[in-house]
Amino acid sequence: MSFLEGVLILTGIVAIVAQGVYVLTGLTGLFSLGQASFMAVGAYSAGIANLRFGLGFIPSLCVGVVAALLASFVVGAPSLKLKKTYFSLATIAFGYGVESVLNVSTWTGGSIGLIGVANITRVWHVAIALGLVLWVVRNFKLSRYGRACVSVRTDETAAQVYGVNAFATKQMAFSLAAALAGLGGGLYAFYLGYLSPDMFGIPVSSEYLVMVFFGGLGSQTGAFAASVLLTALMEMLRTAAEWRVILYCLIILITLMFRPTGLFGSWELSFGRRRNGSAPPDSPGALAGGARK
Amino acid sequence: MKAAPVLVVDNVSKAFGGVRAVDSLCMDLNKGEVLGLIGPNGAGKTTVLNLISSVTRIDSGDIRINGTSTRNLPPHGVARLGIARTFQEIHLFKGLTVLENAKAAGHLSVRYSLFDGLASLPRSRREEAKIEHTCMDILRMFGLHGDAGKDASSLPYGRQKLLEIVKALVTEPSILLLDEPAAGLNTEESNELRDLVKEAQKRFSLSIIVIEHTMEFIASISDRVVVMNFGKKLVEGTWDEVRCDPEVLRCYLGED
Numbered sequence: 063m064s065f066l067e068g069v070l071i072l073t074g075i076v077a078i079v080a081q082g083v084y085v086l087t088g089l090t091g092l093f094s095l096g097q098a099s100f101m102a103v104g105a106y107s108a109g110i111a112n113l114r115f116g117l118g119f120i121p122s123l124c125v126g127v128v129a130a131l132l133a134s135f136v137v138g139a140p141s142l143k144l145k146k147t148y149f150s151l152a153t154i155a156f157g158y159g160v161e162s163v164l165n166v167s168t169w170t171g172g173s174i175g176l177i178g179v180a181n182i183t184r185v186w187h188v189a190i191a192l193g194l195v196l197w198v199v200r201n202f203k204l205s206r207y208g209r210a211c212v213s214v215r216t217d218e219t220a221a222q223v224y225g226v227n228a229f230a231t232k233q234m235a236f237s238l239a240a241a242l243a244g245l246g247g248g249l250y251a252f253y254l255g256y257l258s259p260d261m262f263g264i265p266v267s268s269e270y271l272v273m274v275f276f277g278g279l280g281s282q283t284g285a286f287a288a289s290v291l292l293t294a295l296m297e298m299l300r301t302a303a304e305w306r307v308i309l310y311c312l313i314i315l316i317t318l319m320f321r322p323t324g325l326f327g328s329w330e331l332s333f334g335r336r337r338n339g340s341a342p343p344d345s346p347g348a349l350a351g352g353a354r355k
Numbered sequence: 356m357k358a359a360p361v362l363v364v365d366n367v368s369k370a371f372g373g374v375r376a377v378d379s380l381c382m383d384l385n386k387g388e389v390l391g392l393i394g395p396n397g398a399g400k401t402t403v404l405n406l407i408s409s410v411t412r413i414d415s416g417d418i419r420i421n422g423t424s425t426r427n428l429p430p431h432g433v434a435r436l437g438i439a440r441t442f443q444e445i446h447l448f449k450g451l452t453v454l455e456n457a458k459a460a461g462h463l464s465v466r467y468s469l470f471d472g473l474a475s476l477p478r479s480r481r482e483e484a485k486i487e488h489t490c491m492d493i494l495r496m497f498g499l500h501g502d503a504g505k506d507a508s509s510l511p512y513g514r515q516k517l518l519e520i521v522k523a524l525v526t527e528p529s530i531l532l533l534d535e536p537a538a539g540l541n542t543e544e545s546n547e548l549r550d551l552v553k554e555a556q557k558r559f560s561l562s563i564i565v566i567e568h569t570m571e572f573i574a575s576i577s578d579r580v581v582v583m584n585f586g587k588k589l590v591e592g593t594w595d596e597v598r599c600d601p602e603v604l605r606c607y608l609g610e611d
Contacts, residue, residue, distance in 0.1 A: 198473050206486075209459040213448050220446035223408055224526055225434035225463035234469065299560030323524070328450070347561060 064146055071253050073293040074188035075246045076273075079281040080289035080298060081282070082197045082242030083270045089208060089237040091215030095267045096137065096153035097243050099160040102262035104130040104244025105251040106170055110254070119182045123248040130244025134237040142232045149232075157264045164259035175258030176251075183253035191249060195242060199282060202238065211235050240247040265307070272310050276317050278324025283331040288324075359422070361562050362407070362530055367416035368586075369385050369399075376402040379584035384530065389556065389563045391577030393570075395606055398583040399563055400566045401416070401443060404532045407423070407564075408440050409433040420530065423530045434463060439528035441519040443535045443566075452610075453518060454503040456489035460522035464489065486525075493521050496558075497551060513544045517551070525553055533565040537572050545569060549576050574598075582606070 081103060086092050108126030111117040118123065135155075141152035165173045202208045210231045213221035218228050251257055273292055277284030292313075296306060317324060360383035366440055369377040377399045381405045384390050392400050405411040409430045420436045424466040428436075448456050458465075471479040494500040497517045502510060507518060516536060523531055524532045536552070549572055556563055567573050573580060574594045582589040582597055584606040590597050597603055 103425050201475040205475075205483075206458075206462055206465040206467070207469055207472050209455070211463055212451065213459045213462070215444050216448040216450065219410060219430075220442070220448070221459075223410065223434060223440055223461045224432035224522070225431045227429070227431045303578075304402075306599075 064355055068253075069294060069297045070185050071183060072187050072197050072297060074185075074192045074291050075249050076255070076270075076293040077289040078188075078192055078195050078249070079243045079246040079285055080270055080273050080277075081195050082239030083201060083274045084277075084279075084282055084285035085211070085242075086235050087271065087274055088201065088240040088281070088285060089211040089215065090232060092232060092236065093150045093271065094153040094236070094239065095150060095264050095271070096156040096160075097239065097270050098264070098266035099153075099157045100130045100133060100240040100243035101247035101250065101266075102160050102164065102257075102259070103210055103240075104247030105257050106164065106176060106247075107244075107246035109176045111171070112179055113176065119180070119252060122252070123245065126248030127241050127244040128249070130240045130247070130305045131237055134240035135233070138233045138236045140172060142236065143229050144235040154264065154268075156205065157267060161259050163294055164262075170259075171257075173259060174257055175255045179255050179257070180250050181252065181255045183249050188209075188249055190247060192268070195245070196282075196286065199242075207231070207234060212225065256302075267308060269310060272314055276313055278326035280326065280328030282327035283329065284324055284326030287326065352355040357388055358489055360384055361421055363419045363563075364403070364416075365417045365419065367403075367406060367418060368414050369402055369411065370414055370470070380583075380586070380588055381528065382581050382588060382591070384562050384564055386523065387556075387560060388578040389565060389576050389579040390562055391573040392566045392583065393568075393573055394583035394589070395581075397585075397609070398568050399584055399586040401534055402586075403567065403583070404440060407436055407532060408434075410560060410597065414553045434526065434593050437527075437529035439523035439526045439530070440532035441516075441523050441534055441536060443510075443538065445515050446518065447515060447518065447522075449508050451507055452504055453494065453499060453507045453510065454487070454490055456507045456518060457494060457521055457525050458486055461486045461490060461525040464525065464527050473543065477528075490525055493524050497521050513540050516540065517548070518548070520548075520552070520555070524559065529560075531561045531563045533563065533567075535566055540574055542571075545572055552576065570598075 066262045079097060083097055086094055107129035111122040111125040137152055141282035150306040164170050170176055180309045210221065210226045213224065213226055214228050214231050220230050273288045274285045276292065278287030299305070364382045366382055367377055367380050368375065380403065392403065394400055402411060405540055406413050409425055409432070419512055420438060423436060424471045425433050448459055451459060462506035465482045467479040467482045492504065494503055497520065499514060499518060499521060502514065507515065510518065520536065537548055540548060546586065555561065555577065565576065577594055579592065580594050580597045582603050588603050589606060590600050
């Protein structure tokens with residue numbers, strides 16, 4: 063596989079996971095530091111399904127998505143009824159929990175990792191998956207469920223008075239985001255062929271937040287563009303990997319200073335048909351807003 | 356024989372710390388009537404609306420909507436029983452346009468599954484077209500259709516207040532609770548609002564509870580008035596009956 067193919071596959075996978083973060087953070091206003099851990103759940107489940115149970119590519123991917131979905135209910139059910147801050151804390155706990163389990167479990171290969179997953183993922187797989195995800199997330203945004211997410215984000219009390227079940231709406235957004243992370247994780251497992259626990263730590267989760275924030279919390283197009291831009295950039299700068307964190311910090315600072323609504327604000331790319339974009343959560347307070355109830 | 360009331364507040368109490376905000380309150384709302392709820396500041400009027408819409412939980416007593424107790428229902432469950440309300444302060448969804456605000460409020464009137472929505476199946480497109488039509492229709496009734504595409508928070512205050520009522524109506528309620536709808540409006544706007552509320556009441560056959568401090572508003576719209584003071588019901592009757600009541604005069608004007 064050529065270097066370019068590798069970059070394209072990786073970029074596509076990151077873009078898929080970032081779409082989930084857009085639904086969760088951009089639309090619903092929840093901050094999760096566990097998205098990479100849902101990727102891990104998806105990746106390991108798909109990898110194990112393939113390696114230990116001999117399932118094929120597509121069935122294994124499905125196993126990964128379902129596993130991530132189940133995990134989202136386990137994390138969401140107790141924490142989403144609390145204030146948003148406690149939900150974020152629960153996702154951090156989940157992140158550490160997943161990493162610890164993967165490190166000690168012999169079944170997942172421990173800290174050495176899971177080795178020998180089939181090398182199947184190709185560019186066209188990722189392209190199809192990404193196209194489908196972009197379409198589905200766009201539909202979600204424009205549906206009554208997407209509007210429910212936005213109303214819960216902007217005024218939870220009012221949303222409930224209009225008949226929106228705030229808890230169920232948050233759980234739905236969280237599960238959708240987890241499913242997309244699980245899908246991304248599965249594709250990742252079949253691309254690399256091996257998995258190790260340190261690929262999916264909390265720093266990786268926070269990178270996804272940075273991407274969506276950079277692209278503009280109110281814009282699906284922004285989440286897509288930023289994830290593609292930043293991943294491609296990082297892959298080009300592979301040799302200077304240790305500068306990654308510093309670069310991300312700089313991106314946040316510069317965005318906050320010069321364009322607090324993110325690159326795209328609430329602007330959406332449209333193809334002829336009218337598209338009503340919802341304005342972004344009132345950034346720059348948006349990051350702090352997640353902590354507010 | 357008199358029909359059963361659509362809303363029954365049955366011996367309801369609510370305390371915040373040591374303050375008895377609502378104290379053993381009993382009142383009914385009959386079908387198709389406008390009930391004015393008045394009283395001095397801090398009398399517990401807004402708390403009553405919060406209790407009815409389950410935004411605040413009741414301590415004791417019961418509230419029944421068409422016979423169904425709301426004691427253990429969350430706010431969204433009460434909304435499903437056909438209750439809609441506005442708030443004293445503006446509660447618009449910031450960043451959304453006027454039309455999007457209305458559509459978001461119409462959550463319960465749009466019926467399709469998550470799968471329909473994710474795949475944009477015909478059912479979801481049909482329902483979306485329908486709710487957009489309904490919203491535009493009610494926006495037109497309130498003279499807001501020209502602002503449909505504008506950012507809701509860019510509207511002047513009076514029109515934001517109207518939009519709040521539009522949003523409540525989009526939920527297709529049978530009971531409407533209005534918390535100081537005319538506060539901050541001038542006389543002309545207030546009269547316009549009164550006429551619109553009356554029109555909406557007739558068109559959607561609503562039963563309404565309205566809290567207001569503008570007595571002209573209450574006098575001209577209410578079929579019946581309940582006066583509250585210190586969480587208790589002071590008197591109840593038509594406007595002409597209660598306005599001469601010595602107890603009411605005392606609580607508004609003080610001891611003589």
